[in-house]
Amino acid sequence: MELLERFAQGDQEAFEALFRQFQGQVFRWIVRIVRDPAAAEDLTVETFWRIYRAHARFRPDGSFGAWARRIATNAAIDHLNRRRMEQPLPDNLPQETQADSAVQRETREKIARAFRQLPAKYQSPAMLALVEEEPYSEIAAALGISEGAVKTRVFRAVRLLRKNLELLGVKP
Amino acid sequence: MSQWNDEQIREALKAALPPVADVEPRRDLWPQMLRRMDAPAPGIPWLDWAVAAVSALLLLSLPGAAQIVLYFL
Numbered sequence: 001m002e003l004l005e006r007f008a009q010g011d012q013e014a015f016e017a018l019f020r021q022f023q024g025q026v027f028r029w030i031v032r033i034v035r036d037p038a039a040a041e042d043l044t045v046e047t048f049w050r051i052y053r054a055h056a057r058f059r060p061d062g063s064f065g066a067w068a069r070r071i072a073t074n075a076a077i078d079h080l081n082r083r084r085m086e087q088p089l090p091d092n093l094p095q096e097t098q099a100d101s102a103v104q105r106e107t108r109e110k111i112a113r114a115f116r117q118l119p120a121k122y123q124s125p126a127m128l129a130l131v132e133e134e135p136y137s138e139i140a141a142a143l144g145i146s147e148g149a150v151k152t153r154v155f156r157a158v159r160l161l162r163k164n165l166e167l168l169g170v171k172p
Numbered sequence: 173m174s175q176w177n178d179e180q181i182r183e184a185l186k187a188a189l190p191p192v193a194d195v196e197p198r199r200d201l202w203p204q205m206l207r208r209m210d211a212p213a214p215g216i217p218w219l220d221w222a223v224a225a226v227s228a229l230l231l232l233s234l235p236g237a238a239q240i241v242l243y244f245l
């Protein structure tokens with residue numbers, strides 16, 4: 001029997017094989033949204049936990065990778081919603097260059113903070129589209145919405161970010 | 173007063189939050205997955221029940237509020 005069919009029937013060995021095959025891909029997708037490797041590791045496990053519980057709903061003729069990416073996106077958005085209420089930015093991904101002046105660093109921190117204040121449903125498509133330059137079609141598939149809806153969310157994210165930057169007194 | 177245009181916003185975001193290069197998990201996550209699978213399922217916290225009850229009451233008494241709630245979802 002095929003691996004995906006065995007997984008859909010609840011076979012734990014098949015689940016482990018899929019976990020080992022896709023954990024890197026899921027982790028990389030999540031870290032691009034949440035930008036925090038430690039949180040992305042926990043969210044990768046959370047994603048596969050959701051996958052494990054939902055095995056009976058998986059259709060073996062479909063794409064496991066696309067299904068996993070969609071569940072991972074939801075887990076990442078849940079995390080962004082929680083983090084928006086709780087804590088400041090993680091600073092372990094963007095590496096500061098020595099040429100940075102204090103003013104530039106402060107400006108970048110304000111921009112990052114303004115971005116983190118956006119609702120999670122706007123942060124994720126904006127991050128993937130504007131920073132990571134993912135195609136709208138892939139973002140739409142991962143979010144389970146149309147490409148038009150992705151463009152609308154990115155547009156609203158930019159509009160809100162512009163407003164937040166003005167409130168923070170950050171000028172271009 | 174100068175305003176941010178779309179391209180300036182995109183460039184500012186890329187500077188503040190640079191694209192992520194290929195990264196990998198620092199460790200094998202399968203042992204953590206196994207612990208998660210073996211852990212007993214947590215119950216739903218009482219606060220969640222309370223929020224659900226208040227939301228249901230609000231929607232029943234003010235059906236028009238559903239549109240506002242859906243907008244923020």
